[in-house]
Amino acid sequence: MFEKTLVLAIIVQLFIASFSSLLVIGLASFFDPSALDGYNSPRSNVGIVGTGELKQFIVKGHVSALNYNNLSSAVTDFYRNKIDAIIVIPKEVANGSEIIQIMTYLPKSDIKGTFAMLQLKKPLEKYEAYAQDLRSSKLGFEPIRLIVDKSPKKTSTYFEFIYGILIPLLVFTPVFISGGMIIDMITEEYERKTLDLLLVSPLSFSEILDGKIITAIIIVPAQAFLWLLLVTINRVVVHNIGLLLLLCGIVAAIVVILGAMIAVWFRKRMVSQYLYSLVLIMLFLVGYLFANSPFNLATRLSAGSIGAEALVYFGVYAALAFGLYVGVKKMGTR
């Protein structure tokens, strides 16, 4: 029975994993189009209408561009799918004082438009910086500029998504599942009336409860470990694995005991699961409200930004779990 549960839980996890890896690739490719180079990404052509200083920036920016004299011929080619974006070079100059407004036309709901815009973004940003420098110096504004010898060409999106969102989610998903599981285990005994049978045996209710709670808690670090293994196989370095497992064990204790309290109190699965889901949503939100929440601790531990110092916060959470445990025991003896 226990094994089967674990197998099912792992299948569910693998399933979620297939989605999350997809999300990672999808998101990363949006913010970092160079990541798509190996993916036969559709090449997008940009039509440039008119001439002006902006054109130099676009030409330098390795945009595959076609030149047009007027908008209507560009629009014709746009509808023939020859080009996937049109940019109209404005008459205003960077050194002037007028707002420089650049018109662009993109195909609606089309990935080629996204690619075209991503190509144009860099040159446009350079042009903006150029114009901003020229004009803001008139105001006496000095921007903060940091110097670097060789700037790396990588964005932080991927890294921050993996450690900030993905890993905490992976580590804590088993916790949520376990909390639901303890409710199922307890309410089923009530509803099938099998609890009476169990109580005839030398076990007390409190001991039965302990057994169930321990089962639900223990499988959490085991599952989380498998997750982290999977992540590591995908060449993501995870630091402090031991501490991470300890953390998710403590959080599992909190959530599982809460679930057990709800189940013992209401004895019906329908109601208990409903209230548990509500409590879970609340805990989830609260988990993002402060800097040393389990979520953010998991982020920092896995990224290696914090080490054994985190144990202080572990202690606080363990104390909370212990308090809840005393509470559920009191409910059980009633």
Place this chain on the structure above:
Amino acid sequence: MSIINIMMRGLFTISKWELRRTRSTISLKIRFISIFILIMIGTASFFAVQSGLHINDNIYKVVVTDDKLANVIRSDSKFEVSVLEEERAKYLFEHDNFDLLIIGKRIYYQNTEKSISAFDSLDKTVKRYNEASLMTFNDLNNTFPVWVSIENVAREQSFISPSVNKLPEVEQSLNEISSSGSQSDQAIAAVGTPGIGASVTANPEIGKSDSSQLPSIKEIAGVQQFLPISEQTLATPSHISPPVPFKSVVLSFLFIFPIYFIAQFFSSSIMEERIKRKGELLLVSPVSSFQIVLGKLLPYLLGSIALVAMMTLRLGGSPWIILVILPISLMYLSTSFLGAIIARSYKELSFVLIFLSVFLSGYIFFPAMFSNVHAISIISPMTLVVRLLENETVSISDYMFSTIPFYLVSILIFIFGIFIYREEDLFTQKPISGKLLDSIQEFIKRAYVPLFSLSIVLIPIAFSIQMMLIVLMFNFPIRIGIVFFIIVAAFIEELVKSVGIYTVFSRKMSDVTTGNALKFGILSGLGFFTGEKVLLLVVIASISGSAFGSVMGAGLLVFPLLLHITSTTVASLGIRYSGCRYYFASVILASVVHAAYNLYLVRVVILG
């Protein structure tokens, strides 16, 4: 007439009971508690909106020598900043795990993923700080001189990405494109030159604080909200982001949320009857299982429609959203119904439901993330919700394309579920697979040309799974994606075609002879072929030009027919000779045959 009347009366009586039962389960106390928790959730989300979510707090460690710079960096809570003199800072950077070292204004980073990412993040923080400082000048022309207007123009989208150009169907699709090109000529006039000279200066928010040179941290955090004015049609170059409609996706999640709960209640209610054995009484009463199931479903379905209607009213969306979400609710309710019938315990029910809802949510939400990006996103009804939320129009054909599979699959699940809504399946400890086979057996007993029609009837399920696969494949390199898709799709089709034959043989519904195996294989294959072609006419027309479409059978007629019959016969002969125990091996063998043919068909694409 009177029969229908009696049936409806029975149905409504069941609905009334169900409603009364739920009402008594959810007592006043529970209502109070849930309102209390909801208020807490509201408060928590209020704080979340106020102070922002603490994601990635203190993830990077930076050591600087300049005190002023430290304050700038501290404006972003991702950084843990230490200020030290040069020697000490250098030492710590080399020996402790600091990600960045800034001496004066010069940054040093390490060649690790984390350090490089810290560098990029710092770059963004400094930029944001500079922008916030610029905003304190009350002079838009000189602080943010460059603005980009983005006009999204509807264009007939060809489904062929350039690398798939060499497909057999390519000529046909090219013709389609050129013909649609001439149509859209009229639309050019409509595009014209709208929006040029739109007033940029009408933007009072920027520069409201006048003289003070240094922005507060709150102002820096606010930059993101200020600058992309009106949903990405006008932005400064550094604030242009790809058109991923996160906001609408999150909003559309709110619509689905209550449905999760309602489906959860529905399955709990059915499971509770099974566990407490209360349902037995109903089963011996004169009401049919069909009436019982529909009667139980009705309150939950109406409840979910009412909730969605209320949300639409509150959030101010188009009333069509209700119609788009209806098939989604049906789908959640049908899967939770099936889960509640096949599971043996609450725990099993939870796992079955988690599994199904993760799959469903993936199917629904993942394509919707790309709703402004790619046409494939239409396979999810959620995309239509996102579009409606963004005040775009949705055509009838879009609606049909994305919702028909949902309607068909959920109705199917209900029918198959009702087949096993009986004593021997509800109140025994049969394994899940046994119950599923039971329902197929019931279908075979009742249907006219059983194996032929079973294949047809199961097509929507195979189709939906394949659609999901297409979505999954879209992010992989196209060649690997196609190969993987072909293999998995073949396996699913073979499974669907042969499951009836397996049921007939394993349940001893007919003699296990070679003749029967051949006959069943041909019938089943023929059924699938027929259903697939009908389905193609109805829904897949719009993707038939793509490589995926050709794999799904958009090509010639004779070869697919032969293929379906041959591969199914392989599976059925496999069951005949190796026995039912090696069923999966037979299906795999059939899939190999099936996949080989399809791979041959698209060989040009795969080999380049």
